[in-house]
Amino acid sequence: MKCPHCLESFHDFYEVIPVGNDADGNWGVVSRKCPSCERVVLVLVNGKIGSIGGRSMLESVKGERLIYPRTPSRIPLPKEVPEEFAEVYKEACTVLADSPKASSAISRRCLQHLLKEMANVKPSKLADEIQEVIDNGNLPPYIVEAIDAVRKIGNYTAHPIKSERPGEVVDIEPGEADWNLDVLEALFNYYFVQPATIKRKREILNLKLKEADKKGMKKG
Numbered sequence: 171m172k173c174p175h176c177l178e179s180f181h182d183f184y185e186v187i188p189v190g191n192d193a194d195g196n197w198g199v200v201s202r203k204c205p206s207c208e209r210v211v212l213v214l215v216n217g218k219i220g221s222i223g224g225r226s227m228l229e230s231v232k233g234e235r236l237i238y239p240r241t242p243s244r245i246p247l248p249k250e251v252p253e254e255f256a257e258v259y260k261e262a263c264t265v266l267a268d269s270p271k272a273s274s275a276i277s278r279r280c281l282q283h284l285l286k287e288m289a290n291v292k293p294s295k296l297a298d299e300i301q302e303v304i305d306n307g308n309l310p311p312y313i314v315e316a317i318d319a320v321r322k323i324g325n326y327t328a329h330p331i332k333s334e335r336p337g338e339v340v341d342i343e344p345g346e347a348d349w350n351l352d353v354l355e356a357l358f359n360y361y362f363v364q365p366a367t368i369k370r371k372r373e374i375l376n377l378k379l380k381e382a383d384k385k386g387m388k389k390g
């Protein structure tokens with residue numbers, strides 16, 4: 171699994187602690203320890219818990235829910251990202267563990283808003299808006315690939331509602347919710363962070379040039 175603390179992947183060795191039984195079957199807490207960050211990851215599972223050689227084992231899982239950490243880590247957003255986007259992005263991250271479907275609906279809306287504001291695409295279906303921004307040819311190839319993969323991974327052809335009404339909570343494909351967030355991060359970086367960094371560096375360069383100029387004048 172991918173560690174929700176440090177985001178490193180590790181081998182899936184686990185321990186199950188049975189915590190009760192009811193009409194839904196056995197309940198247990200699955201505990202794993204990440205060898206990279208040495209933090210514990212706890213998942214509440216419901217299903218059938220058996221025992222082999224005195225050790226509890228999961229035989230089948232009906233449902234599971236990450237309980238610690240509360241939500242998987244995402245890299246904190248840089249301060250350059252405007253609040254109107256940062257707030258929505260954070261919401262999509264917060265609900266990710268409980269409802270990847272809801273998270274995807276929020277991130278699709280956020281993507282649509284971002285493309286409208288920053289790439290000036292004509293309001294349309296999300297798939298068409300993505301196509302328009304790709305056709306405009308202003309984006310670097312790595313961003314084009316990433317944004318194109320949003321509709322491919324999301325299989326928009328099979329699920330047209332995602333494109334027609336991006337904010338609707340509908341079935342998603344494996345990995346889709348995380349991918350949407352990854353793409354938003356890349357776009358935030360491209361639209362807000364990189365320009366701000368270059369601007370800061372240019373200001374520093376201008377100061378240095380002015381300084382050099384002054385010195386030059388004195389000498390002359």
Ligand SMILES: [Zn+2]
Pocket residue numbers: 173174175176177178204205206207208209
């Ligand atoms: Zn870790």
